[in-house]
Structure formats: C-alpha cells, structure tokens
Amino acid sequence: MYNFFVRCLLAILLVACTGVEASYLDASRIVRVGLTKLGTPQSFTIEPSTGFIELFNKSKNQAVYSGKAATVVVSIFQGGKIKVAIDNRKSLYYESSELLFSPLGKNPLNLKIKAGGKKSFAYRGTISVIPDKGGLLAVNLVDIEDYLKSVVPSEISTRSPDAAQEAQAIAARTYAIRNLFRHGQGKYQVCDTVHCQVYPGIVKEIAAASRAVKRTEGQILSFSGSPANTVYHSNCGGYLISSKAAWSGTEIKYLSSHFDGISGQEPFCSYGIRFRKNQPTGKLPAPAKDLIAKPLPWNTRKLHHKNFGHRVGMCQDGAIGMGAIGYSARQILAFYYPGTRIETLNYAVPGIKPHIETEKPLVVAMKPAVSSTPLEGPFNPTQISTLTRNSRTNRGKSSLLETLKSISNAKSGSAATGIRKMFWTPAQPGLSRQRNIL
Ligand SMILES: [Zn+2]
Numbered sequence: 514m515y516n517f518f519v520r521c522l523l524a525i526l527l528v529a530c531t532g533v534e535a536s537y538l539d540a541s542r543i544v545r546v547g548l549t550k551l552g553t554p555q556s557f558t559i560e561p562s563t564g565f566i567e568l569f570n571k572s573k574n575q576a577v578y579s580g581k582a583a584t585v586v587v588s589i590f591q592g593g594k595i596k597v598a599i600d601n602r603k604s605l606y607y608e609s610s611e612l613l614f615s616p617l618g619k620n621p622l623n624l625k626i627k628a629g630g631k632k633s634f635a636y637r638g639t640i641s642v643i644p645d646k647g648g649l650l651a652v653n654l655v656d657i658e659d660y661l662k663s664v665v666p667s668e669i670s671t672r673s674p675d676a677a678q679e680a681q682a683i684a685a686r687t688y689a690i691r692n693l694f695r696h697g698q699g700k701y702q703v704c705d706t707v708h709c710q711v712y713p714g715i716v717k718e719i720a721a722a723s724r725a726v727k728r729t730e731g732q733i734l735s736f737s738g739s740p741a742n743t744v745y746h747s748n749c750g751g752y753l754i755s756s757k758a759a760w761s762g763t764e765i766k767y768l769s770s771h772f773d774g775i776s777g778q779e780p781f782c783s784y785g786i787r788f789r790k791n792q793p794t795g796k797l798p799a800p801a802k803d804l805i806a807k808p809l810p811w812n813t814r815k816l817h818h819k820n821f822g823h824r825v826g827m828c829q830d831g832a833i834g835m836g837a838i839g840y841s842a843r844q845i846l847a848f849y850y851p852g853t854r855i856e857t858l859n860y861a862v863p864g865i866k867p868h869i870e871t872e873k874p875l876v877v878a879m880k881p882a883v884s885s886t887p888l889e890g891p892f893n894p895t896q897i898s899t900l901t902r903n904s905r906t907n908r909g910k911s912s913l914l915e916t917l918k919s920i921s922n923a924k925s926g927s928a929a930t931g932i933r934k935m936f937w938t939p940a941q942p943g944l945s946r947q948r949n950i951l
C-alpha cells in the first residue's frame with residue numbers, strides 16, 4: 514500500500530515536472546540582506562521617507578497597520594513579545610514573529626533605521642524585524658538591482674571608468690545570485706559585510722554606479738550552466754593566482770593563474786593605480802588585441818607592486834586600468850574569467866513575467882535540500898562560498914515526501930513553479946543542477 518502511494522506521488526511529480534527545467538535564471542529579484550552591522554539591539558527606530566507606513570505580520574500573513582507614521586519604535590517586550598509604537602500614540606503587540614515595514618506613498622520610498630542612539634541608515638524596499646539572540650534583527654528585503662546600487666560603489670573606487678563599474682556590477686550580481694544560500698536556511702540570504710558584499714544602503718549610492726547597474730540589468734556570468742564564482746579582489750600585484758593555489762580544492766578553469774596584462778607591457782593594475790592617482794595611463798595596444806589570459810605557474814613571478822587581497826579572479830585595479838585604456842566591461846570580464854559567458858536573469862528579459870514580487874508576502878527563492886558535504890577545499894571565510902553539494906544520496910523517499918508537502922503548502926504559484934523554486938540551486942561550475950529530482 515505504501516509502495517503504491519509512493520509510486521502515485523512519483524507519477525504526479527513526473528507529470529508536474531514535464532517541460533520544467535530548473536534554472537538559476539528564474540531567481541527572484543528580491544534578496545534578503547541581513548543588516549548585521551546594526552547588531553541585535555533591544556529596539557529599532559524606523560522612519561519612512563513618506564511619513565506613511567504599512568506594517569505586515571508575516572507570521573499571520575496579514576497587513577496589520579497602514580497609515581501615518583513619522584517614527585516607529587519596534588522593541589522587545591515582556592515575554593518575548595514585539596512592541597510596535599507608532600508616533601507615541603498607538604502601541605501594538607505581537608507574539609514573537611516576523612514583522613515587515615514598508616513605506617507607503619510616492620517616491621522617494623525608503624526607510625531610515627537606527628539601533629538605539631546610533632547612526633541611522635536608509636534602505637530601499639522593505640525592512641523585516643525578527644526576534645534574534647534575545648534582541649531584534651533587521652533584514653532588508655530589497656530588489657537585487659537596488660541592492661547593487663549600493664554594493665558597486667562600496668566595493669570599487671567610485672572614480673572608476675564606466676566599463677570597470679559595469680564589470681563590477683555584473684561580478685557582484687553573479688556573486689549574489691550564486692551565494693543566496695550562503696547563510697543556510699537562516700533569516701537572511703546574504704549579509705551586509707565583506708563576508709558577503711558590503712551593503713550600507715542608500716548612503717553610498719552614486720549616479721555613475723547606478724547607471725552601470727542599469728546598463729547591465731539582470732546580467733550575470735555563467736560557466737557550464739551555473740552562475741560563475743566571480744570572486745574579485747583589490748589588486749593582484751601583477752600576477753593573478755588560481756583558486757586552487759589560493760584555497761586548494763577543485764581546479765576552476767576560469768580562475769587560473771596568469772599575468773594581469775599583455776605580455777611585454779605593464780600589468781593592467783599598474784594602469785589602474787595610475788588612473789586612481791590621476792597620473793597619465795600611457796598607451797597600450799588597441800583594446801581588442803592580444804587579450805588572452807595565458808596560464809602561468811602562480812609562484813614563479815615577482816610581483817610588480819604591492820598586492821591587496823587574495824589575487825583570484827577579477828583584479829579591481831586591473832579592471833580600472835583596462836577601462837581607462839578603453840576596454841569594455843565584456844572584455845574585462847572575458848579577461849578575468851576566461852570561458853564564462855553573460856546571461857540575463859529572466860526578470861530582466863522583456864516578455865518574461867516575473868512570478869514573485871507582485872504578491873504579498875514577499876517571497877524569496879526557497880532553499881533546496883542540501884547535504885553537509887563542503888563543496889570545495891578549505892573554507893575561506895571571506896571569499897569561498899559555503900554552498901554545499903546536493904547529494905544524490907540525500908534524496909530518498911522521505912525527502913520526496915517532504916518536497917511534496919512543501920509544494921502543496923506553497924501559498925503562491927503553481928505546483929510547477931513550486932518545484933522549480935524548490936530544486937534550483939546555484940551549484941559549483943561543473944556540477945549539474947538538479948534537473949532530475951528522482
Ligand atoms: Zn555573509
């Protein structure tokens with residue numbers, strides 16, 4: 514009887530899966546960023562830019578307040594309850610749960626948030642407040658393109674040529690999409706520090722970086738059907754080293770060791786430093802010429818100048834140098850991640866309807882079942898992804914039943930969408946995604 518039941522379920526799944534291929538290109542454009550720099554204080558003060566706010570109780574799945582609010586104080590109350598005080602005139606109490614705060618009205622729409630008497634920061638999107646470690650944790654639910662408007666100028670010099678900023682935008686977008694499960698099944702997907710990518714919110718935004726984000730909307734780098742591991746660093750010193758030399762583990766084809774430039778010329782990063790210091794960058798051969806990353810033994814060359822960072826993947830000063838000389842973002846990325854290609858996430862492709870952000874509550878990509886086997890080499894807390902391999906052996910009958918349960922519990926979207934979300938994972942290049950779940 515049990516076997517018969519399982520066989521029926523398998524048949525239903527097979528039908529539901531027909532024609533549905535899991536793809537990282539379906540990623541939601543809403544990303545949950547843990548505002549870990551704010552800590553986990555006893556209370557937050559939130560101010561909507563418009564003077565109007567909507568409060569949504571995610572645990573109960575209902576809007577609980579919508580109206581005027583200059584200042585909202587969210588604090589931990591007796592018995593672990595959350596107290597929400599609106600302009601000192603209205604107090605609301607909730608059992609331990611997740612509360613979403615969204616500004617209402619016309620642009621500019623953002624929320625300022627501060628912990629206790631500390632400095633406040635402004636964020637686009639929605640702020641979620643969740644009880645954590647005896648205090649409160651703030652998570653920003655933000656459109657990934659808005660997230661990048663803050664990440665790009667935080668990660669690369671704001672004076673960089675346009676091409677370097679565009680290359681940085683694509684690398685940072687890819688990095689985010691690939692690392693959506695870096696913090697496990699936790700309360701957020703990526704954090705706001707160098708552990709993931711630096712994200713201080715609106716304060717850091719500049720027009721040039723926002724334009725670079727817009728011009729590259731939805732673009733990521735892929736390799737062998739997965740988002741590439743687009744690690745980057747400040748300055749390689751003239752020679753890039755391979756990911757294997759830096760962190761051991763499996764060899765990654767596009768993260769090889771090679772000279773950062775054209776043979777017989779100064780490395781691109783020397784030009785980048787000169788550009789940043791307002792010195793003439795000199796002349797190099799025409800941009801499209803001789804741009805081949807030739808492999809080199811990583812430890813046999815003397816550095817040309819002081820290096821900063823792990824020296825794997827894109828050298829940011831090198832990208833600035835290439836941009837200053839006249840190379841495009843595509844050429845910069847082809848040089849630092851050879852063999853990768855640009856793909857566009859489905860939300861940015863005209864004619865493809867995003868299936869996520871129109872409904873409430875805001876839904877983010879679901880985490881697939883994972884085993885605890887580390888994906889590659891020793892863990893490097895600052896750069897290497899902690900994604901774990903989806904083990905075939907981890908998918909037995911019980912996980913299948915759990916899967917079906919979660920699909921039938923999914924509040925929005927069809928079963929097929931549920932399955933697609935459930936089984937998508939940004940895997941390591943070379944590892945196949947879970948196309949086949951049985
Ligand atoms: Zn992180």
Ligand SMILES: [Zn+2]
Nearest residue numbers: 749773782828
């Ligand atoms: Zn370099």
